[in-house]
Amino acid sequence: MKKYFVYLLVLSSLFIFSSPSFAYTGPMQKLGKGLGQVLSAPFSIFTETAKQINENESRKGLAVVGGILEGTAQMAYKPLVGLLNILTFPIAD
Numbered sequence: 001m002k003k004y005f006v007y008l009l010v011l012s013s014l015f016i017f018s019s020p021s022f023a024y025t026g027p028m029q030k031l032g033k034g035l036g037q038v039l040s041a042p043f044s045i046f047t048e049t050a051k052q053i054n055e056n057e058s059r060k061g062l063a064v065v066g067g068i069l070e071g072t073a074q075m076a077y078k079p080l081v082g083l084l085n086i087l088t089f090p091i092a093d
Helices: 001-016 027-055 059-089
Strands: none
Touching: 027 059
């Protein structure tokens, strides 16, 4: 009985967590994603630093430096991708 429950759980998780093949991202979703990337870019340093500190509990000093570097890279990258999404939002993917 327990074996069948595990199989049913795995099978149902495949259907629940898989994205549909017919998913369509329209122009407004693309515009919203672009605006979100541009507006959230300045917070990348803080979120990446916090993520690195949580992942590396024993080396917090190194985690802070790594988080700042990774956050700075994302802060430079995210607005560019967001701006591209904003400028090309009428052209759906």
